[in-house]
Amino acid sequence: MAIIDLANPTRFLRFAHRAHPWLMEITAAAFVVGLYLTYGAPDDYQQGATVKIMFIHVPSAWLGMFGWALMSIAALGTLVWRHPLADVAAKAAAPIGAAFTFLCLVTGALWGRPMWGTYWVWDARLTSVLILFLMYLGVIALWRTVEDPSRAARAAAILTLVGAINLPIIKFSVDWWNTLHQPASVIKLGGPSIYPTILIPLLVMALAFTLLFVTLHVAAMGNEILRRRVRALMLMQAQSAPGSGE
Amino acid sequence: MTLGPHADFIIAAYSIAALVIVGLVVWVELDNRAQRRHLKNLHAQGVTRRSGQPT
Numbered sequence: 001m002a003i004i005d006l007a008n009p010t011r012f013l014r015f016a017h018r019a020h021p022w023l024m025e026i027t028a029a030a031f032v033v034g035l036y037l038t039y040g041a042p043d044d045y046q047q048g049a050t051v052k053i054m055f056i057h058v059p060s061a062w063l064g065m066f067g068w069a070l071m072s073i074a075a076l077g078t079l080v081w082r083h084p085l086a087d088v089a090a091k092a093a094a095p096i097g098a099a100f101t102f103l104c105l106v107t108g109a110l111w112g113r114p115m116w117g118t119y120w121v122w123d124a125r126l127t128s129v130l131i132l133f134l135m136y137l138g139v140i141a142l143w144r145t146v147e148d149p150s151r152a153a154r155a156a157a158i159l160t161l162v163g164a165i166n167l168p169i170i171k172f173s174v175d176w177w178n179t180l181h182q183p184a185s186v187i188k189l190g191g192p193s194i195y196p197t198i199l200i201p202l203l204v205m206a207l208a209f210t211l212l213f214v215t216l217h218v219a220a221m222g223n224e225i226l227r228r229r230v231r232a233l234m235l236m237q238a239q240s241a242p243g244s245g246e
Numbered sequence: 247m248t249l250g251p252h253a254d255f256i257i258a259a260y261s262i263a264a265l266v267i268v269g270l271v272v273w274v275e276l277d278n279r280a281q282r283r284h285l286k287n288l289h290a291q292g293v294t295r296r297s298g299q300p301t
Contacts, residue, residue: 048250049248049249049250049252049253049256050250050252052249052260053255053256053259056259056260056263057259095270095273099266099269099270106259106262107262110256110259111255111259114252114255216270220274222278223277223278223281226282226284230284230288232295233288233294233295234288236293237291237293
């Protein structure tokens with residue numbers, strides 16, 4: 001099956017049904033390996049064992065941003081090609097991206113308290129990630145407020161593309177402003193500055209989190225397609241009911 | 247493995263991560279069951295797509 005074939009909702013549902021068990025198993029295996037490596041990772045010479053929070057904090061942060069980037073690509077699909085599966089992809093990604101962004105904020109606060117002496121500070125990185133989380137909530141609210149899915153999709157797509165401006169701000173905030181949050185140490189020019197004994201567990205956990213995102217997203221897209229079918233059938237039922245004028 | 251003087255923070259971070267992940271999985275599963283139940287009820291009432299294809 002070619003990738004383009006998946007643009008058909010019925011074919012996508014068939015694909016999702018077949019792929020879901022495999023994705024779940026691969027995700028679970030990646031988490032087992034990642035958590036095992038995390039368990040065996042050495043303490044940081046300055047931070048001690050609190051560095052273990054990084055193995056969930058950093059992948060959550062990446063996926064919070066990845067979710068919005070995915071929604072932005074889907075938003076282009078909605079506005080340019082008006083493809084219904086693009087709406088479905090964007091709508092399904094929003095709660096998952098919001099959950100990972102929430103996790104990033106909470107684990108960051110729990111890491112910050114022992115290392116910085118505070119749960120929260122209004123520096124550029126933390127504030128821009130909080131804005132990302134609030135934007136996720138805004139998009140979810142918009143989807144829930146507008147009843148017609150295609151109208152909701154267009155409004156959410158515009159909001160998503162406007163919100164995409166925040167992604168480079170989050171990424172480069174630690175370079176552009178003087179922040180309490182440390183600068184990039186994995187994705188940066190010159191390569192990662194983390195020692196392999198800590199970098200490898202981090203990358204494996206990032207892979208596990210990414211697989212989890214994909215698994216949940218495929219399943220949530222399947223649910224959204226079913227929800228639209230239910231809606232279409234209910235509309236048909238209402239139109240064919242006695243007294244409906246048809 | 248000892249988690250040192252800040253063990254509470256590490257345990258709290260991993261516990262919340264586990265809760266959020268389990269919450270997402272449960273949400274997706276319950277939503278799937280709800281949509282399939284709706285579709286089954288509609289089909290039982292004789293409401294199907296115009297093409298007659300099962301959903």
